[in-house]
Amino acid sequence: MDQGKSITLQNVRKAWGETVSLRGIDLEILAGQFTAILGPSGCGKSTSLRVIAGLEDVTSGRVLIGDQDVTAMSPAQRNLSMVFQSYALFPHLSVAENIVFGLKVARMQRQERLARLAEVAELLELTPYLDRKPAALSGGQQQRVALGRAVVSRRPVCLMDEPLSNLDARLRDEMRREIRKLQQALGFTMVYVTHDQTEAITMADQVVLMNQGQIEQVATPQQIYAAPATPFAARFIGTPPMNLLPPSAFGALLDKRSEGVQIGVRPEVLSEDRHGAFAATVRSAEFLGADTLVELDANGAPLLAKLAGNRSVLPGEELRFSVAPSDIHVFDVASNGRLDDPALVARIAGAQA
Amino acid sequence: MQRTRQWIHAWLLLLPAFVFLLAFTHVPAITTLWNSFWTTARGRRPSRWAGLDNYDTLIADPVFWKVLVNNIWFAIGTIPTSIVIALVMAVWVNQKLAGRGFVRMAYFTPTVLPMIAVANIWMFFYTPGFGLIDQITGLFGMAQSNILGQSDTALVGVMIVTIWKEAGFFMIFYLAALQTIPPSLIEAARIEGAGPWTIFRRVTFPLLMPTTLFVSVNAVVNSFRMVDHIFILTGGGPDNASSLLLFYIYEVAFRFWDTAYAATLTVVLLAILAALAIGQFFFFDRKVHYK
Incomplete structure (x- = not known):
């Protein structure tokens, strides 16, 4: 198993014409840790994640994964996995084919591929559904398939973009624990974007609180609660707000x-x-x-x-x-x-x- | 009582469309089949029952076999090419590029033009001596060409015009289908390490299969149905080299006034089209993912 790698953003700016999404972000995401990027909608948290993934170019600044400058690299070269808000499962492929999609692209040997698939399916309790199409699965099961696809290639970094927002409250609690367990068991670096403070506080080792394209505070959930750095941080964490x-x-x-x-x-x-x-x-x-x-x-x-x-x-x-x-x-x-x-x-x- | 009323309402609502379908599709089809068993009435000779005589004539008719083979070549030559070109154009104009709206419009223009107009435009390209093609090849000192006037190239000339006209039409369907594919699917594939070609082969193309089925059924039907341009371009000649089945039916019916034999040819055409459409559905059905 690859150990997690750290991620560094250095003065990253992202603008679309007049619209500025990221106003110079400096961020250190620790290797093997669970980092949640938290903020209201439109604060730039998803853009930050997409910049790390390489799905968006930066306007200026640098992105490093481990010690390597990946600013100019394609998503494929960055060696990371991602779970999308919509899960982005391939509707024409079965669960098994969805999970091993990346391994097949990387031309992994059939035997090894099947072994990995069996292991992940077991871990995520997907074994009975491997031949089904995603449309024949419940929301929670689809979520698990997306997780399976993300962890099966054992990449050092996993990105998640509001993965639980399409689930009902009970399932969300369950998946929250499951994702946390998975991350701790496999030891990869997790960057988890959410607008839900409960998710951030309960799962993360480190919370990055963002507002209007800037970072308000980077700290453990306890620190943010006990000593918020800005009035925004003070109001955003805690219910009812401070x-x-x-x-x-x-x-x-x-x-x-x-x-x-x-x-x-x-x-x-x-x-x-x-x-x-x-x-x-x-x-x-x-x-x-x-x-x-x-x-x-x-x-x-x-x-x-x-x-x-x-x-x-x-x-x-x-x-x-x-x-x-x-x-x-x-x-x-x-x-x-x-x-x-x-x-x-x-x-x-x-x-x- | 209540049920009867519902039935009456249902039939009344269906009636108008049903009447028109019957009058313009089903009754003519059956009349055609019926006519194919009779001889053509001429002068003082009324038409009489002919049984399968017309079908015997058809099997012995070299022109029929000629136009049927022409039509098969025409279908083989136009369908895959226009579908591939349509797909390539759709993928191309689905990207973010400068002047995208203009390119889309330009590709779609041939579809808006009537086939007769298209044929006239292409006449200007093909005309021996001073047509566009000869003017360009003339610059390089090449000899004059007569694409439409020679029996070995006339059909190819007609096929090119058809492809030019059809590709833009099919492109619109592919473009619409491409835009229903969520961008996150492509992004997911990119993250998983797939290059543009792999993404196309393993994600985009399979998701376009319903469109491909629809477009290819249409293309097959069109290849047996489009004859307008033949009137302008070649008139079926030389020596029936560019004549297609439907064009031959027209000639038999309205030039030679042999309506019974034309009806026989039409029955054959109908049978071919029905077989192709049904066959395509069965062939593709296993490979198509419907949402």
């Missing part, structure tokens, strides 16, 4: 000196505390079962709080919260980056700090 509040929301706690910052607090870290420094007025509440989502008004700024259990609140009621200093994120509006300001954090955390 509250981003102007200083005025904290009333007397903050003074004029803290203009030009945004303060981020996740709804789930706000805990009710009668002596808490931070006060807000209830506007409405939604009971979700395990917890209650409360919509509040903090000095004119909307605020969401997720309170444990069935805490019944009434509109107009004033709640006081305390927040651990480590759960307060400060962003500089001008530089769009994260600020380390312990003094400011301490004032918000208030009496508890």
Whole structure:
């Protein structure tokens, strides 16, 4: 088995005329790791993947796989495999022929080819369906065939473009685990494009968060959740999204000196505390079962709080919260980056700090 | 009661189309078959039952065999060539190239032109002495040619015109089919290491098989049906060298006024076409992937 290879993008730009899709991407994708490229639609994540695959040329910049500059190489020369959102199975070929398509193109010996096919079919539980055409398979089975075609040639890099978006929720959970297992068992480098933060967080070793053709943050899922680098990263990861509040929301706690910052607090870290420094007025509440989502008004700024259990609140009621200093994120509006300001954090955390 | 009403409604709805099909297709076909068993009425001699006499005449008729062989050569010469050219043109104009719209239109133009007009254009190419072909070959000092006037080349000249006319028409079908192939299939094949030729052979062409079947059935029917250009180009000559079955039927029926024998020839033509169409469906059916 080939071990995975690293992928490096150096200042990659991609533009179609006036439309700029990638605005100078620098990215290091680690060998043998599961990297998820996450972002809203139109952020350039699929373009990044297609640039790595060689299906799109770069406008400028370099693409390296391992130590090799592949910028000018065709997809075939880059020695990678890819799973498409639509699966892209050949409708006129049987499952077996679909899986070994690449091996046949590479003129692999028949015996070896059949051995590989049998192994992959066993691994993906496709053995009973090998003679069927893709149209006679369910969505989940088609997905497995696409996976089989990607892993059968044992290439060091595997790219996936939103492979689960055509499946129903239950199947998606199942395939998520299966893909992760497959990647760990075979040890190739996985680049996985998704707009679904759950997929990215649950599967990836490393998440690349993109927005408007730029990279917002590259970190482990835990790091992105615990210390988002930008306001965008803060809002994109976590459900419900993080509250981003102007200083005025904290009333007397903050003074004029803290203009030009945004303060981020996740709804789930706000805990009710009668002596808490931070006060807000209830506007409405939604009971979700395990917890209650409360919509509040903090000095004119909307605020969401997720309170444990069935805490019944009434509109107009004033709640006081305390927040651990480590759960307060400060962003500089001008530089769009994260600020380390312990003094400011301490004032918000208030009496508890 | 309810069922009867539904039946009546169904038949009423089918009736108009059915009447026209009967009047213009099925009744004439059966009349033709019936006429082929009678002699042609001439002057004071009314037509009388002839049994299979007309068919005996047909088997003994050297001109019939000549035009049948001509037609087979005509089909062999035009069908594969025009289909291959159509496919190549379609793949070519399906790519991203500058002036794609213009090229597509240019390839399709022969289809829009009436066959008579096409034949007249080609007359201008073929005319001995001052036709386009002779003008060009004349530049290199070559002798004059008379492609349509010689019995060994007349049919080839007619075939070239037919290919020129048909390829653009078939191209449109291939182009439409090519555009229904999802680009991700081609991309998947490229990632798997396939070159352009392998992609064409193993992905594109198999997916075009339904179109190929459709186009080839059409081409076969056309090769027995298109005669307009023969009137202009050669008139079937010289010595029936470029005459086709349908053209011969026309001559027998409306020049020689032997309608009974023409009916006999028509029955043979119908039988050939039916056999070919059915045969093609059975031959291709195993190889065609329908979605």
